[in-house]
Amino acid sequence: MKNFSGKRSLCSGTGVHLRVVGVSDSKSLVVTPDIKQKELDDNILSEVWRVKSDGSSLSKLSGFECQVFSNGELRTEMLGIASLLGKSTGLALVDCSASSETIGVLKQGVDLGCCIVLANKKPLTSTLEDYDKLVSRPRYIRHESTVGAGLPVISSINRIISSGDPIHRIVGSLSGTLGYVMSEVEDGKPLSQVVKSAKSLGYTEPDPRDDLSGMDVARKALILARLLGRRIELSSIRIESLYPEEMGPSKMSVEDFLNSGLVKLDNNIEERVRKASLNGNVLRYVCVIEGTRCEVGIQELPKNSALGRLRGSDNVLEIYTRCYSEQPLVIQGAGAGNDTTAAGVLADILDIQDLFP
Amino acid sequence: MKNFSGKRSLCSGTGVHLRVVGVSDSKSLVVTPDIKQKELDDNILSEVWRVKSDGSSLSKLSGFECQVFSNGELRTEMLGIASLLGKSTGLALVDCSASSETIGVLKQGVDLGCCIVLANKKPLTSTLEDYDKLVSRPRYIRHESTVGAGLPVISSINRIISSGDPIHRIVGSLSGTLGYVMSEVEDGKPLSQVVKSAKSLGYTEPDPRDDLSGMDVARKALILARLLGRRIELSSIRIESLYPEEMGPSKMSVEDFLNSGLVKLDNNIEERVRKASLNGNVLRYVCVIEGTRCEVGIQELPKNSALGRLRGSDNVLEIYTRCYSEQPLVIQGAGAGNDTTAAGVLADILDIQDLFP
Missing domain, CATH: 3.40.50.720 (NAD(P)-binding Rossmann-like Domain)
Incomplete structure (x- = not known):
């Protein structure tokens, strides 16, 4: 409307x-x-x-x-x-x-x-x-x-920009769905089960692949990157999809994806969670904007960072600037809803x- | 200037x-x-x-x-x-x-x-x-x-107010010094030792009682409360000082306070930290603005809240509104510095x- x-x-x-x-x-x-x-x-x-x-x-x-x-x-x-x-x-x-x-x-x-x-x-x-x-x-x-x-994301970034404090790095969990998914798999639950629960809780789009593709996060990343003055297009963002191409909407129905596709992805995620944990880290699905880098996907992040401590579906944005260099400026809260x-x-x-x- | x-x-x-x-x-x-x-x-x-x-x-x-x-x-x-x-x-x-x-x-x-x-x-x-x-x-x-x-605190609150989303409650750790002190005593260190370290790290005013009195936090709380439309004066804020009146600047020198006064406060804080911990909570020195209540002092807060997870000298503000009712809107970062x-x-x-x- x-x-x-x-x-x-x-x-x-x-x-x-x-x-x-x-x-x-x-x-x-x-x-x-x-x-x-x-x-x-x-x-x-x-x-x-x-x-x-x-x-x-x-x-x-x-x-x-x-x-x-x-x-x-x-x-x-x-x-x-x-x-x-x-x-x-x-x-x-x-x-x-x-x-x-x-x-x-x-x-x-x-x-x-x-x-x-x-x-x-x-x-x-x-x-x-x-x-x-x-x-x-x-x-x-x-x-x-x-x-x-x-969430006061854009207005806060605009204030930082106008104050002349250079923004070095933005890392953000900007999908409530993927935030929820990543904190649940961190607890040892299989990805397939977590995505199905998320769907039944109404956290996902009717086709959960719309969330798992990372495209929505990529659009948000592009908006932030352009706000910082980066002259890039959506196509130049590296996007990690949580499902492989052969499980895409054109090749597999939602039902097949949920019932037989998803479960094939469990082991890989479980392994990555385990490896991150050995480094004292957790996995989060985030956007990272830093220098010429603008990418969207799973990153290993310190357990005790704002993003690492994130549980559930809140959005979290960490902004690193000259003033906020060691500890970032953090904005957190519900990032969706009418x-x-x-x-x-x-x-x-x-x-x-x-x-x- | x-x-x-x-x-x-x-x-x-x-x-x-x-x-x-x-x-x-x-x-x-x-x-x-x-x-x-x-x-x-x-x-x-x-x-x-x-x-x-x-x-x-x-x-x-x-x-x-x-x-x-x-x-x-x-x-x-x-x-x-x-x-x-x-x-x-x-x-x-x-x-x-x-x-x-x-x-x-x-x-x-x-x-x-x-x-x-x-x-x-x-x-x-x-x-x-x-x-x-x-x-x-x-x-x-x-x-x-x-x-x-x-930190985009005032601008964000102003945005929330102008959007018509009623703010029910603000809880904030608005003193880097007291944030540091409370997270250190949580780890079992005696208050006296923590305050002395904070002073030697340059985290406190020359007389640490200027921080420990809570007066600076109370002024910030009053500014926030008035922003929310509360018609109150500084004198109507309940302020918990971390030292008793008999250790005040008019009755005791800074040296005496640091060398003999402070240590008498250790047991009480240690006991309160222990009790909070039994409830799964931690102690934070915060301002609370809710309804007609506006107070500043030590509160027991859930370990897994944004304030409970706070370590070190960052400021943290939790804002609860109609839109952010269960999980608050959180703004966190360095809250002091030129x-x-x-x-x-x-x-x-x-x-x-x-x-x-």
Whole structure:
């Protein structure tokens, strides 16, 4: 769902008022009839929420004072609003989708003076050309929820960068699923059993290989690496998948993978856990960004580091800088979930609106 | 040292230019001859740094193109600059002192439209009346380095507050000295020995009782509690001192305290460590802010929590909110030191200058 919000006005002390002028899903766009003055009120927004919670399309919305545009008109209308409100009010285009199809509109939004708030990783992990366009006005883009959901990862790294403290190294466990998996295999449980438990606990995607491939972590690593100024593409990141190519989605069904594939991976992981343990270390599935190195995979890490002590599904980020050289700056907490993602997006929107007093 | 900086202008990509129009210590004020156009250049600033590093007064500065005002004129000149540049450029008054005497100038600076950047805890832990005045324009004050030096504590809490995620509880080890002391006594070392080692390692103030009193932690706790909207004064915080009143600075010399006082406290701490350990817990010297409760002292905490796992002098903050309810959001790292304090101050200055494009 994409969310167009206009300027906020401060009301009564701590309260803030966000004027939402439009909400869109992949098929429809709902807009207030007078975008210069009015907003989608709480009744409409509640109904939007209800419709989307039911898994329906926004096109089902009716009986409210709003305009509903369907697929064909969606993009044109969106850009019309962006050109009217972008430069004058700092309209924020908020992308909470997981699609690459939003990139075009977002780029045009930048040209039209809009602010950009992203929970969607795809636009920032597209080509460097797309990336450069999106961040061309760095004060007008926020994307906290792309890495670690609402955890203050991006904002903290931005503070470090602006303070001139050079960041030497970032190591992070940025997948709750893989964090859980690695701490369970550390306890001696077979990988196959741990992945099945994770799936039944709802920790994994419907096809657990979406987590085990490391691709999601790689996108987060790319976002962090680019934030540090590395001029790299997704394809230049070394990604270790936890399953071999012959067990990939195109060659094996989810059921076969869970029932017969996974178990073949148990011994190898068990052996690696044992070897690490002999060195006093543990295995974690992490991203490592250091110098020109940007990779994603299993690393041996000291048992008594923040990452080594990690248990369960929390995300952990260790940041080493000139100031934090021996002991890193550590940020840890739940790195996924609707609530914390939404909190991160909302904080971004408010942060950006501060630029338009 | 206090540091007046004017607007920054962006130069060549990542570089930023901060125009420093004046620098002051407790006795003197050095100002650029034309505050509207010019700045203290790098040569003068290097000399300022050299003079202060030598422990001398700024009044010793000479041979540069700048005006030097002495004590009597200091305040008047400072307010003159504030009234000229406050509203027009968003001049930042930067207070890196540890004095209460700056509060008056800072409050007048607020009235004159200046932004305020503090590493000094005193102004924010003065009366509620002073506090309210200083934060009356919340977008124009930053004080990251007052708690945890450059650690992103204040900025992260502000993000959580603005996202509407209610903060239920904050528990933090906010003294590197007391963090070190508590993790060493956990290992069975006598308190007296640990404090003496800490002193010889340079971890403590010249009189270690300045750390052991808990007053510094209490000031940080008050800053956090007020950030969460608690209307309390320093006097309403329950503070556990690690030494009894009869060993206080007015009743016993530092030498007597170290040589004969401290050792009398060993048994009690040893006993408490043992009891905690029987419950599977460890002792930490923390601040706890929860509901109307705001206290500072030794608490029994689970061994496997972020605070329980803390070793050495890092600061650790656990933040419990609606989103981070079972597992807290954790921020950890060096919470003291010139470099990290300066980095926090610089990030604050740049953050605030973003409001004046």
